[in-house]
Amino acid sequence: MSQTLAAENREVPDTRSGASEQPLVQVQDLARYFDVSPPWLNRILENEPRSILKAVDGVSFDIPRGKTFSLVGESGCGKSTVARLVVGLYQPTRGTIHFEGVDMATLKTRKQQAPVRRRFQMIFQDPFASLNPRWRVAEIIAEPIRAHGIMSDDGQIRRRVGELLEQVRLSARDGEKFPHEFSGGQRQRISIARALASNPEFLVCDEPTSALDVSVQAQILNLMKELQKELGLTYLFISHDLAVVYHISDYVGVMYLGRLVEWGEARRVFFNPQHPYTRMLLDAIPDLEMTGRQRIPVAGEVPSPIHPPSGCHFHPRCPFANDRCRSETPQTRDFGEGGQVRCHAVEEGRLPPPGESGALAAGRDLNE
Numbered sequence: 001m002s003q004t005l006a007a008e009n010r011e012v013p014d015t016r017s018g019a020s021e022q023p024l025v026q027v028q029d030l031a032r033y034f035d036v037s038p039p040w041l042n043r044i045l046e047n048e049p050r051s052i053l054k055a056v057d058g059v060s061f062d063i064p065r066g067k068t069f070s071l072v073g074e075s076g077c078g079k080s081t082v083a084r085l086v087v088g089l090y091q092p093t094r095g096t097i098h099f100e101g102v103d104m105a106t107l108k109t110r111k112q113q114a115p116v117r118r119r120f121q122m123i124f125q126d127p128f129a130s131l132n133p134r135w136r137v138a139e140i141i142a143e144p145i146r147a148h149g150i151m152s153d154d155g156q157i158r159r160r161v162g163e164l165l166e167q168v169r170l171s172a173r174d175g176e177k178f179p180h181e182f183s184g185g186q187r188q189r190i191s192i193a194r195a196l197a198s199n200p201e202f203l204v205c206d207e208p209t210s211a212l213d214v215s216v217q218a219q220i221l222n223l224m225k226e227l228q229k230e231l232g233l234t235y236l237f238i239s240h241d242l243a244v245v246y247h248i249s250d251y252v253g254v255m256y257l258g259r260l261v262e263w264g265e266a267r268r269v270f271f272n273p274q275h276p277y278t279r280m281l282l283d284a285i286p287d288l289e290m291t292g293r294q295r296i297p298v299a300g301e302v303p304s305p306i307h308p309p310s311g312c313h314f315h316p317r318c319p320f321a322n323d324r325c326r327s328e329t330p331q332t333r334d335f336g337e338g339g340q341v342r343c344h345a346v347e348e349g350r351l352p353p354p355g356e357s358g359a360l361a362a363g364r365d366l367n368e
């Protein structure tokens with residue numbers, strides 16, 4: 001993936017400062033384990049084996065400047081943990097995160113971190129929970145401007161807040177209101193305005209539209225796409241919904257139990273999906289016209305990440321699994337078209353061809 005995207009990046013015009021071939025974000029072998037042993041074990045059973053939950057286990061991807069990389073997968077597969085690792089809310093158990101070539105782990109002090117951290121921001125699923133209900137919207141948006149020392153003059157800050165509100169298609173007068181006076185979609189616009197207040201280059205968006213009605217989702221996704229173009233933003237977009245991700249992605253990574261099982265250019269993942277799990281997720285999108293192949297039905301649930309299945313973690317749910325899948329962890333294979341996949345069945349040619357996947361129809365529908 002690194003090489004593929006690096007090559008891709010050469011054609012990506014740098015919309016911010018000076019052209020750069022380097023991906024803005026490089027994530028390499030990222031892992032985060034949680035010790036979920038009951039606390040009493042600490043006191044009375046010191047030799048008892050610990051229960052370790054591998055929420056993220058060796059994830060690598062690059063995001064070229066000005067592009068969107070989306071992580072998808074069912075609940076519990078580790079998407080939000082990746083997002084939190086990338087913005088520094090969690091420390092990695094293993095692996096590295098480079099931002100514009102700088103290894104984030106080398107920035108030890110707050111003073112070293114501050115100028116870099118300001119350049120990325122996070123948008124959460126529930127805008128109401130992340131907006132202080134007692135503050136007027138103008139104060140909420142002004143807070144990061146003051147905190148990062150971007151401006152100190154009150155008049156200047158007021159004008160900048162008005163600009164930001166207009167940038168997310170609200171009016172400057174909306175700054176006088178409180179968060180509860182807005183609809184869910186408008187509140188997410190306010191969250192976006194607040195995230196933009198520190199002039200970031202990179203936004204990590206964790207399910208930003210999943211709390212919203214479908215029609216409002218489309219408006220927010222369109223706004224995000226317009227802002228990306230206007231401001232040259234780079235996105236890491238997290239969603240459990242492949243249909244949502246289709247709107248916004250240049251690259252897609254499909255996660256299952258802490259690992260990426262397939263990733264590459266979004267069109268390739270949608271139009272020519274390889275991994276049975278990717279196909280299953282695509283087939284779960286309702287109202288797809290299926291042509292050329294049968295659906296892989298959604299079967300079973302994600303197993304516990306504390307005791308993941310041996311071999312390929314997906315094998316208990318996979319209609320194509322054999323003994324090798326049950327015992328041997330699949331390695332990453334490049335299969336051309338800028339795609340990578342981890343699957344013995346794909347490698348051995350045991351899968352039926354993807355055919356004209358339903359994604360084709362999904363793509364048409366979603367883009368209309």
Ligand SMILES: Nc1ncnc2c1ncn2[C@@H]1O[C@H](COP(=O)(O)OP(=O)(O)OP(=O)(O)O)[C@@H](O)[C@H]1O
Pocket residue numbers: 034036053054055073074075076077078079080081082240305
């Ligand atoms: N702080 C934590 N302590 C212990 N376990 C955690 C912690 N954070 C996440 N987990 C576990 O790690 C796994 C991955 O969680 P994560 O929230 O990253 O998944 P997700 O794909 O984003 O799912 P969702 O969409 O439901 O948030 C889950 O089993 C979750 O219970």
